[in-house]
Amino acid sequence: MRATTAPRPRSALRRTAVVLAALLAGLAPTAAPAGAAGRAPDPLNVSASSVTGVVTGSAGCPTGPLTDTRLTTGGAALNPGVFSSLASQLNVSLPFRVGAPSAALPAGEGQAVLSNARGSLTLALTAGSCGSPTLTYNGTTVSGTGTWTVAPDSTPGNAYRGTGGSGTFMVTSDATPGTGRAWSLSLHGSLNVLQPQVAVTQRAYWGGIGNYLSRTLSVEFRIRNTGPGDAFGVELTDALPTEPGITRLGPVPQAVGAIPAGGSAPVVVRYRVCGLAVVGCRFTAATRTFLTDALDANGHTEAVPVSVQVPLTPVP
CATH class of the missing domain: 2.60.40.10 (Immunoglobulins)
Structure with a gap:
């Protein structure tokens, strides 16, 4: 009669290894399918206005017809749903170079900053140049259109860091030096948010x-x-x-x-x-x-x- 063969220790080790491997598999992160991160750009459509702008004057372009600068600054509240689901703010800094009948915002000197509790996004605005103005100026009001691009930002904790994008804008602004000046700005385009x-x-x-x-x-x-x-x-x-x-x-x-x-x-x-x-x-x-x-x-x-x-x- 053959003696019963004792189970080999290796089998128990194998079983233990299988259970341990299964447990470790549950701890390994399982990710969504590739491609979820590369989605369509977000549209940007923001319009704001204020009658509490501040305009200060200074010297204009070193040469050409735009002899004065009219820096318009101010802010306007944005309702939830305009820039994310949060209540937000649009602040502007628009150093118009003026000389009737023309004006310009050269080389991205103008800025529009969109902000909320998550962070801020700065847009650089351009409309013409000292040599080729594209805005109009009637001695009081600047108006016209231009383009914007997102200013680079990698600030940690800013939810809008790393955003890219571009678009167009339309502006109307009382450029008379003083306080309580009216301005309006409409921004349209698309953003590539991380x-x-x-x-x-x-x-x-x-x-x-x-x-x-x-x-x-x-x-x-x-x-x-x-x-x-x-x-x-x-x-x-x-x-x-x-x-x-x-x-x-x-x-x-x-x-x-x-x-x-x-x-x-x-x-x-x-x-x-x-x-x-x-x-x-x-x-x-x-x-x-x-x-x-x-x-x-x-x-x-x-x-x-x-x-x-x-x-x-x-x-x-």
Whole structure:
């Protein structure tokens, strides 16, 4: 009679390695498909006016007909929805070079600054030059059109850092030196705002013996922003299991809020899992995360499948 062969120690080691590999796989970030970061430009359409502008005078161009400078400064409030969903501000600094019947804003000397609680975006305005003025000036009022480009900015913490873009503007401004001067400015064009992108990791736990016995599993999904741009309006809209026998208990959807580039936020979803068998129990959660960019534009949902390994014991 042959003696029973004892199980080889290697088999136990192999089983342990498989379980450990599965656990580590759940901690590795799973990202949304490539291409989520390269979305369409955001349109910019802002119009503002004020009757509290300040105009100061100084010398104009060194040569040519534009003999005076009329620097118009001022600000105007922007309602939510004009520049992102936040209440914002438009401040202008417009050093018009004037000499009837013409005026100019040479070489991007004019500035319009859009700002809110997330940061600021500076646009450099150009309309003609000292030698080729393109604006009109009737001795009192400057008016006409020009072009703008985004001034480079890499300030940390500014949600609009790294933005590019260009467009056109239309301006009308009382250029008489003094206070209480009326001005209006309309900006149109497009912006390339740095885009966020989602990756998701998970940590599964029972949270106590009662949950273990009832097979009520908690899964902490950590939503990571791996893109170069900050994410706003982030919401986990679903995390549905793709295998039979696993029931999502919720709650979904869950509002997350803002996640800066490189940051993350946790969201916990509960599941009924596995029945009696816990060993080898795992499932895939099809997470869906809604987010927008710093202008609350390009709203979209990123789908990321996340593998969840069910813990063997009720202890963390």
